[in-house]
Amino acid sequence: MTYPRNQLVPPGSPGTYHCVSRCVRRAFLCGEDHYSGQSFEHRRQWIEDRLQQLAEVFALSLWAYAVMSNHLHVVVQVLPEVAARWTDEAVAQRWIRLFPKAEQDMALRVQALMANPERLAVLRARLSDLSWFMRCLSEPIARRANAEDQCKGRFWEGRFKCQALLDESAVLAAMAYVDLNPVRAALCDALEDSAHTSARQRLKQHRAEPVAGEVIAPIAGVAGQCVVGISASDYLQLLDWTGRQVHPNKRGTLTGPPPRALQRMGHDAAQWPRQVLAVGSEFHRAVGAAECLIAKAAAMGQRWLHGIGAARRLLHANR
Secondary structure, X not given: OOOOHHHHOOOOOOEEEEEEEEEHHHOOOOOEOOOOOOEOOOHHHHHHHHHHHHHHHOOEEEEEEEEOOOEEEEEEEEOHHHHHHOOHHHHHHHHHHHOOOOOOOHHHHHHHHHOOHHHHHHHHHHOOOHHHHHHHHHHHHHHHHHHHHOOOOOOEOOOOEEEEEOOHHHHHHHHHHHHOHHHHOOOOOOHHHOOOEHHHXXXXXXXXXXXXXXXXXXXXXOOOOOOOOOEHHHHHHHHHHHHHHHOOOOOOXXXXXXXXXXXXXXXXXXXXXXXXXXXXXXOOOEEOOHXXXXXXXXXXXXXXXXXXXXXXXXXXXXX
């Protein structure tokens, strides 16, 4: 059974979400199709470039992403309060950048939009809307891939999967779940080799400009919006450690102290990998502590949300 998206993502409200878009019939977005032998590897960069473009236009922060062979993951924080502070001219310019028209003068289009307050209010809301962000991400990729394949029809499944991330632990677990997708799929053994993920981009940024102690920043988009209170170096250490536990072909056993991030957040080292994997297997429409899930269910007019039992089991194991 499907539900209206606005039950989970209230229009005009801030929030952080884990979204997944899959190709229709699990067709290949990227990588190599072992059936036909054709490579679509170059399409991964299409997604990364488009994410960067959209993060510069929308009122949002991009916290994690992973471009896989037939699906993609993003962890994104929508910030309608940021869009509310933009000038009318800034809103018009951002919208025109999003939907350019070669045959029309940009300055004239900006003036036309600024002269229409009702239209401008609609566009301001869209520039902080999660569904519009995912639409503007998927549609150009679909058109480009169909043109390359010389075909028509759907490229993506009709709806993207969305999980509301209700607390700091949920955001951190979802980020790790997304960043470790290639590791879990046994496509690579180290973060350095996990191409087309935010983990690799963060690692390159950290090595180029190591900053100790600063709270981790989004990979793109609006900065200064803290959703995880650890540093970039602590996150990368936690990510590397977690990847060694969830890799299907890992060797050895847990040794030494747990990462500092786990110690600060009070998580049990043996339980944390399960909490990361639970994002994809034990939660459905929302991820968080049991009390957060109960509150979210009430706000949605429901009595229950899938994952409350899992949240309680994880809390009990962390004590």
